[in-house]
Amino acid sequence: MTVAHTVELEGHIIDSGTMGTCFGIVMDMGGEFEVEEFEVGRHKHDESYCRMRVLAESEADLKAILHELNQNGATVADPRDATLEPAPADGVVPPGFYSTTNHPTHVRIEGEWVEVEDPEMDCALVVDRNLPDDPRVRTVVLNAVEEGDLVVTGDTGIRVEPPERPRESGGSFGFMQGGISSERPSESLIGEIADEMRSVREADGTVLAVCGPAIVHSGGRDAxxxxxxxxxxxxxxxxxxxxxxxxxxxxxxxxxxxxxxSLEHPREGHKHHIYTISEIVRAGGIEEAVDDGIVDEGVMYECVVNDVPYVLAGSIRDDGPLPDTITDAIEAQDAIREQAHEADLVLMLSTLLHSVAVGNCLPSTTKTVCVDINPATVTQLIDRGSAQAIGMVTDIGAFVPMLRDELLESADAA
Structure with a gap:
């Protein structure tokens, strides 16, 4: 027996490839579709509309197809309110809970679409209805769900809005549609990144730098x-x-x-990193080492003297670690999440694991640049869901000084 449901797509669905993606999903998952209505935007800024009937062999197959379509921006025609179920215990979500994407999302509550706060992938959606004004919908990581929280289950009453690709390459950060490349001119791309950093600064926004040790090893630390x-x-x-x-x-x-x-290996140089940890521990932490004059230059020094906040997240591989390093994984995730939610532009600089960790917390609307000598770093970041990231395959030791020169020399010239 064939079952069917109707979905709608609206926006720049042709330029962004959304319509083709949704057609492909239906066919790849064994279903069929019939386009019932299709209106093409006739001018550059006009939106298009597609209404299609999706068919499958069983309710289970149809439900799976509709879920994937929903994740890619399709909305069920004539939607109903979202289904809410209470969490049975702390850290436990109801079966069939809705697992979020990092795209802007709305949930239908009592006939009204409510915007989800702080979109983030792989979370639950919790609805707060006991508010004096409008209901609130927020993303909550599973370990933070509390008994009795109203959790959204299923796909009913959920609208996802993937960012649309610009029709033309001009405009603010238009180069972000470029994907991953080692062949585009580095100088021009760095100039565009610098322009965006200036724009963020002028708007009192936040630029977050996600940093790997290779910045120091390759000579980019001073820049x-x-x-x-x-x-x-x-x-x-x-x-x-x-x-x-x-x-x-x-x-x-x-x-x-x-x-x-000089690239020389000083005698007992291999012990310098552990000696460094010991000195910082002896001082009581990085800030104390700066105050005592033990540390008087470098990135961490500049963070302390210029009140630039930093999060150091620990791992099982760490020596020491430094007193400032957060060794509790959940606490570190929460600290990273707070940074990610405040960021307007993120520079991921030669660090695979940390880039993926931060990328998992970012909404898809946050402009993200990943720079690494290894193209697989950027590929893995995008495969993990940070599709908004653009990649620049180059030596981080060359990139950071070039970016510094572009920003500071142009500022001096002005």
């Missing part, structure tokens, strides 16, 4: 410190290793025991 000092980087997200090697460079002139200028 990044200059950007922090000049106010172009508003927050740092990193691991214990980045901070340790940045501090090691200040205390011993090495990174991982290697002089980053």
């Amino acid at each position: 990044l410190a200059d950007l922090v000092r000049a106010g172009y980087v508003d927050a740092i997200s990193a691991g214990n290793g980045f901070a340790v090697h940045d501090l090691e460079r200040d205390l011993y002139g090495t990174s991982l025991g290697v002089d980053t200028e």
Whole structure:
């Protein structure tokens, strides 16, 4: 027996490939579709509309297809209110709960579409209805769900809006449709990134830099410190290793025991990173080491003296770690999540694991640039759901100084 349901697509669904994607989903999952109505926008800024009937062999097959269509921006025609069920216990969600995307999302409550706060992938949706004004819908990680929370289940009454690709490459950050490339001119792309950083700064927005130790190893550390000092980087997200090697460079002139200028290996240089940790622990932390004059340059130094917040998230691999490193994984996730929600532009600089961690917390509307010598880093980030990221495949030790020169030299010229 064939079952069917009607869905609608609206917006720049042709330019963004949304319509083709949805057609492909139906066919790949064994269903069929019939286009009942199709209106094409005739001018550059006009939206298009498609209404199609989706058919499948069983209710289970149809439900699976409709779920995938919903995730890609299709809305069930004549929607009903979302289904809400109470969480049975702390950290436990009802079966069939709606697992979020990182796209802007609305939930239908009592006939009204309510915007979801802080879109983030792989969360539950909790509805607060006991408010004096309008209901509130928020994303909640599973471990933070509390007994009795009203959790959205199923796909009914949910509208997802994936960001639309611009019709033309011009406009603010139009280059973001470029995907991953090692062939586009680095200088022009860096110029566009610098332009966006200026725009964010002028709008009192936040630029978050996600930093890997390779910045220090490859000689980009001083340039990044200059950007922090000049106010172009508003927050740092990193691991214990980045901070340790940045501090090691200040205390011993090495990174991982290697002089980053002469490339020589000083005697017992391999011990410098653990000596560095010991000195910072002895001082009581990074801020205390700066106050005592033990640390007087570098990225962490500039963060302290310029009140730029940073989150250092620990891992099982860490030496030490530094007193400032958050070793509780859940606490570190929450700190990263707070940074991600405040960011207007994110620079992911040569760190696969940290880039994926931050990317998991970002809404798809946050402009994201990932720079790494390994194209697989950017590919994995996008495959994990951060489809808004553009990738630049280049040496981070060359990228950061070029970005610094573009921003600071142009500022001096002005």
